[in-house]
Amino acid sequence: MSDFSGIPKIMREAAKILLSAENIDRSIHAKAGEQNFVTDYDVRTENMLREAFAKLLPEADMLGEESADTHQIRIAEGLTLIVDPIDGTTNFIHGCRYSAISVGVCDRGKMVYGAIYDPYMDELFRAEAGKGAFVEDRGVLTPIKVSSRKLEDSLTYFGTAPYYRDTLCRPTFTLLEKLFHITRDIRRSGSAAMDLTSIACGRGDIFFEYRLSPWDYAAGSLLITEAGGEITQLDGSPLRFDAPCSVLAGNPVALAEFRAGNYLE
Ligand code: IPD
Ligand code: CA
Ligand code: CA
Numbered sequence: 001m002s003d004f005s006g007i008p009k010i011m012r013e014a015a016k017i018l019l020s021a022e023n024i025d026r027s028i029h030a031k032a033g034e035q036n037f038v039t040d041y042d043v044r045t046e047n048m049l050r051e052a053f054a055k056l057l058p059e060a061d062m063l064g065e066e067s068a069d070t071h072q073i074r075i076a077e078g079l080t081l082i083v084d085p086i087d088g089t090t091n092f093i094h095g096c097r098y099s100a101i102s103v104g105v106c107d108r109g110k111m112v113y114g115a116i117y118d119p120y121m122d123e124l125f126r127a128e129a130g131k132g133a134f135v136e137d138r139g140v141l142t143p144i145k146v147s148s149r150k151l152e153d154s155l156t157y158f159g160t161a162p163y164y165r166d167t168l169c170r171p172t173f174t175l176l177e178k179l180f181h182i183t184r185d186i187r188r189s190g191s192a193a194m195d196l197t198s199i200a201c202g203r204g205d206i207f208f209e210y211r212l213s214p215w216d217y218a219a220g221s222l223l224i225t226e227a228g229g230e231i232t233q234l235d236g237s238p239l240r241f242d243a244p245c246s247v248l249a250g251n252p253v254a255l256a257e258f259r260a261g262n263y264l265e
Helices: 007-019 040-056 089-093 162-182 192-200 214-226 252-260
Strands: 028-030 037-039 061-064 079-087 100-107 110-118 123-128 133-137 140-143 155-158 185-187 206-212 230-232 245-250
Touching: 007 040, 007 100, 007 110, 007 123, 037 040, 037 089, 040 061, 040 079, 040 100, 061 214, 079 089, 079 192, 079 214, 100 192, 100 214, 110 192, 110 214, 123 192, 123 214, 133 214, 155 162, 155 192, 162 185, 162 206, 192 206, 192 214, 192 245, 206 252, 214 230, 214 245, 245 252
Parallel strands: 061 079, 155 185, 155 206
Antiparallel strands: 028 037, 079 100, 100 110, 110 123, 123 133, 133 140, 206 245, 230 245
16 A cells, blocks of 8 residues: 655645745746746646655656646556646746645546645645545644535636637636526636635535646545545546546535536536
């Protein structure tokens, strides 16, 4: 059995790269897709994590956003660390202080561990399959669970799938408009990983995005299920970790009402 307990310490160490970043504007490079950028800090953080995880879990492969072949995502037969070194790069570039490091561990297609660290609030969310979900806030470890709010009382989180806006803008905002009318209000944070932590601890109730990549939701998906929530693709099919897909997450009460309402039509 692999021991994942050393992962959070490594994430906290890596977060020092984000917190000490200077002159971010001068470190920006364009990536494929619209308005998609990477900074030298994303790459440095991923490299540091890769080195540290190779020592901690030599038996595991690592899929990192900044070194992945996005056309052909490869998940190893055994353990794979699925890593987003900075989720919320646009926030990071603009100094919004709302970004996270996300690390999931997948064992033959199933998530077994997930951790998401928000270095600005110093909150570390983590979950291990079958052992529940927790947040560690300034040394205090607290179990977390999803809310039980009905759809009409729900806070809706969503992502704009910003790198695919030519095809996904319309479906995104069509669904958003419907949810805006039937839920309490909407939120767009700029970090899918953080959105999933918000659902997992009941700060939000339902989340959707039309296209995300495995590193955006791997860790968060386990946080959600271990916190009593549900997470699937928008059509209800299971998430996949070897290719991008849509994501729908939430508490079971709000999600049941959402599905019954046929809002995707
Ligand atoms: C992005 C963020 C954003 C979401 C995008 C993601 P990145 O990740 O999670 O909230 O809308 O779809 O790609 O590029 O900042 O790692
Ligand atoms: Ca991301
Ligand atoms: Ca990223």
